[in-house]
Amino acid sequence: MLGEAFRLDHEKKLLKHYYAGQQMESPNGGFLICLGIRQGETGDAIAIFECNASWIRYEVTIRKATRTERKNVRDALSAGEDPFCPRHGLSARLLRAGKSLVCNDCGIAYGKV
Numbered sequence: 001m002l003g004e005a006f007r008l009d010h011e012k013k014l015l016k017h018y019y020a021g022q023q024m025e026s027p028n029g030g031f032l033i034c035l036g037i038r039q040g041e042t043g044d045a046i047a048i049f050e051c052n053a054s055w056i057r058y059e060v061t062i063r064k065a066t067r068t069e070r071k072n073v074r075d076a077l078s079a080g081e082d083p084f085c086p087r088h089g090l091s092a093r094l095l096r097a098g099k100s101l102v103c104n105d106c107g108i109a110y111g112k113v
């Protein structure tokens with residue numbers, strides 16, 4: 001659908017910037033723009049980034065929710081709060097998708113309702 005995509009060397013660092021809403025430098029000059037998120041099979045998600053200088057596309061795996069992240073979301077729910085994405089923070093509220101609570105910006109389910 002999106003054609004061939006490449007992998008990046010520093011995925012962790014890139015995702016840190018992505019979660020923080022900061023600009024992400026492309027290895028080819030320019031910046032990486034997030035084109036979309038695809039659900040993976042095992043709870044992971046794949047983010048598609050495109051370099052705005054070279055138009056090269058990169059796939060970055062976003063790891064599924066950790067036990068701690070799921071617990072924090074569960075705690076917020078039982079405290080009667082609307083949970084935010086544990087990675088994106090206050091910029092991303094978790095949304096209901098079926099029985100899951102999902103962050104649209106990382107495509108990860110962090111809890112159940």
Ligand SMILES: [Zn+2]
Pocket residue numbers: 085086087088092103104105106107
């Ligand atoms: Zn998120």
